[in-house]
Structure formats: C-alpha cells, structure tokens
Amino acid sequence: MNKYKILITDKIHDEGKKYLISNGFEIKEILNPTEEELVKIIKDFHVLIVRSSTKVTRKVIDNAYNLKIIGRAGVGLDNIDLDAAREKNIKVLNSPESSSIAVAELTLLFILSALRRLPDAHFSVKSRKWEKSKFMGRELALKKVGIIGYGRIGREVAKRLKAFETEVFIFDPFVKKEDNFVSSLEELFNMCHIVTIHTPLNQSTENMINRNLLEKARKGIILVNTSRGKIINEDDLLWALNEGIVSIACLDVFSKEPPENYELLSHPNVILTPHIGAQTEEAQSKASLILAKKICEEIGG
Numbered sequence: 001m002n003k004y005k006i007l008i009t010d011k012i013h014d015e016g017k018k019y020l021i022s023n024g025f026e027i028k029e030i031l032n033p034t035e036e037e038l039v040k041i042i043k044d045f046h047v048l049i050v051r052s053s054t055k056v057t058r059k060v061i062d063n064a065y066n067l068k069i070i071g072r073a074g075v076g077l078d079n080i081d082l083d084a085a086r087e088k089n090i091k092v093l094n095s096p097e098s099s100s101i102a103v104a105e106l107t108l109l110f111i112l113s114a115l116r117r118l119p120d121a122h123f124s125v126k127s128r129k130w131e132k133s134k135f136m137g138r139e140l141a142l143k144k145v146g147i148i149g150y151g152r153i154g155r156e157v158a159k160r161l162k163a164f165e166t167e168v169f170i171f172d173p174f175v176k177k178e179d180n181f182v183s184s185l186e187e188l189f190n191m192c193h194i195v196t197i198h199t200p201l202n203q204s205t206e207n208m209i210n211r212n213l214l215e216k217a218r219k220g221i222i223l224v225n226t227s228r229g230k231i232i233n234e235d236d237l238l239w240a241l242n243e244g245i246v247s248i249a250c251l252d253v254f255s256k257e258p259p260e261n262y263e264l265l266s267h268p269n270v271i272l273t274p275h276i277g278a279q280t281e282e283a284q285s286k287a288s289l290i291l292a293k294k295i296c297e298e299i300g301g
Contacts, residue, residue: 004068004299005044009033010051012073016288023296039063047295049073050080052275058084071295073287074278075099076228078201093294096152098287099278103226104156106277107196110224110250114194115140119271141165146192148185149199149227150175157196172199189217194224201228211236220247226277229254234261241269252277 006020008029020027030041035057042048042064049071050056056070061084070080072094085092113119116137124131143166147154150172158168170181171188182188185208189195195217199205209223209232223246225232234255240246241264250271257275259265265272278287 004046006047006049006295007042007045008049009038009054010049010073012049012051012291013284013288015285016049016073016290016292019289019292020295025295035059042067047071047299049291049295052076052079054079056080056085061085061088061090064088064090069093069295069298071291073098073284073291076200078228091298093291093298095287095290095294098290099283100152100156102280102283103153103198103277104160106252106273107153107157107198107224107226108160110226110252110271111145111194111196111222112140113271114222114224114248114250142167143193144169144191146171146182146188146195148172148188148195148197151198153226154198157198185213186216189213189221192218192221194222196224197227197231199227199231201230206230207233209233209237211239214240214245217245219245221245222248222250224250226252229257229259234264238264238267241267 005026005028008017008027009031011031017027032053033041035055038054038060042060043066046066047069048056048064048067051073056079058081061067061081067088067090069091070085070093072080072092075094075096077092077094080092082092117135121135124134141164145161145166146169147158148171150170154170154172158170161168168180169188169192170178171185172181197209207230211233214236217240223237237246237249238261241249248269248271252273253275254261264270278284
C-alpha cells in the first residue's frame with residue numbers, strides 16, 4: 001500500500017479515483033465538509049483533491065501538517081489560498097486541459113441562443129403559444145466577435161467561431177500578438193457585436209468589465225461570461241442591460257454562487273446556467289484522470 005493518503009472533498013469522476021487506487025493510494029471521500037470539519041481532519045492526509053466547492057483557506061492549510069499536494073480537478077484555483085500553500089511548500093496541481101472543449105461549446109451555445117432568442121421561443125411553445133413572427137433572430141455569420149483571453153479555452157472558441165464565418169478579434173496582453181489582436185478592451189467593446197470572456201480571475205481582472213468600460217461599448221452588444229463571475233461588476237452590467245447597451249447577457253458564472261442578485265437574475269435579457277461550463281461526462285472524466293496522473297508523477301506513485 002502506498003504510504004500517501006488522499007482526501008477527496010468534492011465529487012470527482014471515478015476514472016481518476018480508479019487510477020489512484022490502482023497506483024496504491026489510500027483514498028477517503030468526505031464530501032462538502034465545512035471549514036471547521038476540514039481543519040479537524042486534514043492533518044491525517046498527504047493529498048487533498050477538490051473541485052470548486054471546497055474552500056482551501058489559510059486556516060485549513062495551517063492545520064495540514066502532512067499535506068504535500070492540493071489538487072484541483074478542473075481549471076480555476078481561486079478557491080485555494082495559493083500564498084498559504086506556497087509558504088508551506090505545498091504543491092498545487094490542476095487540470096486546465098480537461099474542460100477547454102466543454103466550455104468552448106457552451107460559449108457557442110450561449111451565443112447562438114442569444115442571437116436566435118432560443119430560451120424565449122422554447123418557453124413560448126411550452127406555454128402552448130405559436131408566436132413565430134415574434135422571434136425574429138440574427139445570424140452569427142459575419143458578426144464581429146471579441147474574445148478576452150487567448151489561452152486554451154479562448155483558442156478553442158476562436159477555432160469554432162471561424163467555422164461560422166465570423167470576424168474574430170482578441171484582447172490578451174500576455175500572449176504574442178497576432179493580426180487580429182486589439183490593443184485595448186475599449187477598442188474590443190467598441191467594435192464587436194459579441195464579446196466573450198475567457199480570462200482567469202485575479203487582482204487585475206476582478207471587476208474588469210465595469211460601467212466605465214460598458215459606456216464605451218457598441219450599443220446592443222451581446223456579453224458572454226463562462227469564466228469567473230467577479231470579472232464582471234454585476235451592478236454595472238444590470239445598468240448596461242437597462243440602458244440597452246448590452247442587449248443580452250449570457251452568464252454561467254456569478255460573483256456569488258448560488259447567485260443572489262435577483263434583479264439581474266430576473267432580467268428578461270439575461271440567459272443563465274448554474275456554472276455548468278465543465279459539466280460534461282467527457283470533461284469530468286478527463287479532469288479527474290489528468291489530475292490523478294499528475295499527482296502520481298509528482299510523488300512517484
């Protein structure tokens with residue numbers, strides 16, 4: 001039996017668990033513990049595996065006397081205190097490769113649903129109405145689409161958008177510039193019909209989409225966020241929706257989850273999903289298996 005003990009506190013796909021067990025690791029699952037519960041039990045484990053629900057706080061890390069690795073089955077690390085982990089020499093691993101296609105496909109679904117008013121048309125027919133003339137839509141072809149962030153997901157979105165004969169423009173100050181890059185967010189929002197967000201949440205991106213920026217946007221823009229909720233100032237987005245600057249907002253993520261901005265949630269021009277960007281069978285299988293392999297490589301399992 002491998003000497004390393006692994007604690008899993010969020011539900012992950014069985015593929016990763018099977019791989020770890022086959023490599024001799026002892027696994028224990030305690031799902032959705034409170035911070036106090038996690039503080040009490042974490043001292044017995046060498047590896048902690050989470051998704052987005054568990055908050056790995058400094059208090060938890062300070063009591064993790066044997067912890068060597070924190071693994072996030074997925075992309076974002078904003079639920080882990082990275083500074084505290086670094087101070088304790090705890091390695092933080094994740095599997096960002098796993099969900100790129102799933103999130104890119106949801107982004108395209110959002111865009112097409114907004115252009116063709118799919119949710120309203122769906123519920124209209126469900127209500128036994130036949131309002132064909134009411135649901136005049138728009139085509140994606142030839143639209144100018146702006147992508148904020150040109151990492152794994154942003155590139156997958158761009159690849160798919162080009163198949164729809166769109167003009168794709170990129171804003172990302174951290175990657176090598178290409179012909180279709182713009183120099184500022186203001187330029188991107190001013191020129192594009194649709195803007196989609198694919199950048200991580202950090203100090204420089206929190207509230208990056210705010211009233212000051214939205215005031216410079218092309219009127220009637222469609223805004224899509226499948227990244228992190230706090231990148232958009234939700235009060236400012238609500239203002240832009242009421243002003244008609246943003247015609248439709250498509251949100252998979254929120255500043256607080258579950259969301260509590262009920263005025264935004266009930267707005268007729270908002271399409272919502274409950275943070276399901278990575279919620280596909282394929283993405284979850286890849287997320288757990290990729291992470292399991294990285295854990296084994298890190299500690300020689």
